[in-house]
Amino acid sequence: MTKDNCKKLVIDIISDIAPDEDLSSIKPEIRLRDQLQLDSMDFLDIVMELRKRHGIEVPEADYGQLASLESCAEYLTPKFIAKS
């Protein structure tokens, strides 16, 4: 699992949650909220899809780690590696 794989898995989740968003030109360093229309309901869904699809738990205290694609990769990649 590389950080790039991890980003792709996150994008897969976002594309299912928000199929009406254009995800082709997301900038990894910029907050997802600033590029896409995602509200707190959508972020809750990202967390729950991570659990459902990949068995990865994100405690509420860590939700801030999911702010950008880059920070998602930074935070989630070790969790994916620990799983495999």
Next chain:
Amino acid sequence: MKDSHYDVAIIGAGMSGLAAGIRLAHFGRKVCIFERHNAPGGLNSFYSIAGRKYDVGLHALTNYVAPGIKGTPLGKLLRQLRIEREEFALCPQKRSRIAFRDFSLAFTNDFAVLDGEVATKFPHQADGWRALVQAVRTHDDVSLDAQPISARAVVARHLSDPLLIDMIFCPLMYYGSAQERDMEFGQFVIMFKALFLEGFARPLEGVRVIIRVLLEKFREAGGERRMKCGVARIVEERGRVGRLILDDGEEITATQIISSIGFPETMRLCDPPQTDAAERNTGVLSYAEIISVLHREPASFGWGDDTIVFFNDSERFDYSRAADPVDLRSGVICLPNNFVYGAGHLPEGIFRVTCLANFDYWAHLPELEYQAEKLRWFDAITRSARRFLPLVDDEVLASARLATDMFTPRTIRKFTGHLNGAIYGAPRKSRNGRTHLDNLYLCGTDQGFLGIVGAMLSGISMANYHVLQGSAPKV
């Protein structure tokens, strides 16, 4: 042995119950929806007579916005339920009107039209109108802990012309208010956005398209559904729901219970019963609706422009329990042919009218008289509504009629279980859905998000708030 314990039991397979069910099943909860009737849909269901399909309830889906407009209730609900926009196959309205005596305001799915109408016809109210619209736009209408305030009081701060005030309240009340004469301001905002800032649409085949999508999503997600199997009793044990007793006597248990059947209706199922609480918050507003099926398009009578017409002929619009069997002074006309269906079209013309009606009168008529009264009031409602449409000869209209149907407050009580035939439920809503029991929550009509989009969002919010959020991770 059958395992009869669920993570969540949902009472009622209407829009809100199905939406809650989809969320919970999607995220791995063991969930079952119990529905007393054989058809799903609740207040927005459908039926067939003599091979002809009819919708109950749905005139138009409110909250419609064009593709690409984000951050509105419709978009939220599609995302949360993983539904693609195309699946609902929504077709926008042509134009609607608020018609008071000889005065009328047109509105479409483009708010600029209503805005312009108000500015032209009520120039002295223009500033106040702008301020009111601004207040609506900035109000936090999804807050689950808002304190109730009177919409009349808020509107009176901005508008002074009683005609304009009544004309704005009329559609908002008819499409969702359980309260007589006034609305809670949060409800006013929800409805103002749903009707005026957003708009109307409908699938060509009506409400069954939406219900079909919801059923399919629920099934795919692994949800269980038991039809013709209502909940007869909610048994309390130590401040919580201990078990549910079904209509057939079977007992089941669930960790959490979401009821979509209404506040007083839910309280009456509780054991011990919450009779006083139920009585203090039972709706009194009920309706009658007539449907004429025509062998011609309404457009051939010159009725081709209006999708929905909200009408009133009294000095002040009076939204209250009907004193007569049917209150003929005001009502709503719906011409389902007049949506922009693109290549498709409805096979027949349809003319529907809804008016306030008196539950007690219709509920207590002996069967023969009931049938005779339906015929009599069918004609009276038709005559009343036609005053607000271009003139058509009685004989011309009568000869175009292929079939008719009518529902009364008695029909509503029978098929929805709503006490007093009160479609919009209890006058006081429970925004956070909590009840006197720890693990019993309300969703749907009496939680207070209105319209069918609102109903679905209500189910979603209550499932998120009480079950999915902050819940212990599934091991």
